[in-house]
């Protein structure tokens with residue numbers, strides 16, 4: 001029995017991806033072991049945080065780094081850092097930034113909700129959000145004209161949640177920031193390439209520790225030395241309410257060190273999803289095939305097309321029946337509006353593809 005079942009909670013089969021609502025990631029034995037050992041011992045936290053900074057620097061190509069409890073905390077902490085710097089009296093005043101250089105410029109199409117709103121995370125760090133342009137069209141002039149002597153940073157959100165068309169590019173935003181000597185912060189929470197934006201010239205990049213990295217609940221900030229020292233110092237201020245514990249910092253370090261050696265296991269993914277598809281293709285009204293990730297990542301999902309007339313149920317109802325069952329099965333549903341559900345093989349534990357196939361079969365037999 002799983003730990004959560006033993007607490008009387010419903011068992012979950014996660015076939016949707018790295019979802020905070022489902023517990024984000026399941027770590028490897030090596031990471032779990034590191035977390036366990038860290039929990040049962042003591043350390044000088046300031047030293048651990050600084051050491052984590054060197055590991056973050058090594059894996060991102062940045063000058064320095066700062067571990068956080070999540071990417072969301074990373075946004076708040078980096079905002080506080082660009083406003084209060086390393087000055088204790090200001091750090092302790094945050095998020096009240098009255099009279100300080102506190103404006104954070106963001107494109108309107110980047111004002112998104114990832115489970116919490118970017119806007120609120122910036123405000124938590126004392127930032128005054130200056131939203132520029134329109135939801136689907138932002139021009140360089142919108143950004144240039146918003147810059148003033150109150151500007152603390154330019155903020156970019158790299159995410160599938162953000163509007164993809166009509167926005168000013170990362171390259172251009174960095175160029176504008178550099179021209180005006182304003183720090184450029186990028187939220188790259190779910191990105192897989194930890195080096196890309198630092199290489200492009202970002203002053204600060206924020207990542208999640210529980211998404212691409214598949215570490216414990218955590219996050220990290222990387223970037224310029226001065227700014228990272230300022231980020232770490234925010235743990236004497238607003239950062240204290242976002243404390244990242246010794247065990248999660250240690251798990252984060254272990255995950256970062258494992259990351260370069262992580263394999264995609266493409267053959268295993270395809271084999272498991274083929275077996276699922278073979279099983280589902282026996283059912284009338286379902287058509288299952290293997291599809292590579294839209295963004296070209298090494299993810300091979302099973303894509304299930306539901307023909308409601310033949311299956312006796314539409315994709316949306318099937319999705320809800322799976323989610324409300326026991327175990328609760330969560331599929332990826334980006335295309336449910338056109339009758340498509342997908343199974344992400346990465347978060348699936350051993351043998352769960354068979355449970356999913358059997359459950360779908362059972363539901364369809366029931367509605368027939």
Ligand SMILES: *Cc1c(COP(=O)(O)O)cnc(C)c1O
Nearest residue numbers: 070071072114159189190208219
């Ligand atoms: C997931 C996400 C976050 C938050 O990451 P956490 O580590 O869960 O706090 C922030 N920004 C974007 C764009 C995200 O996708």
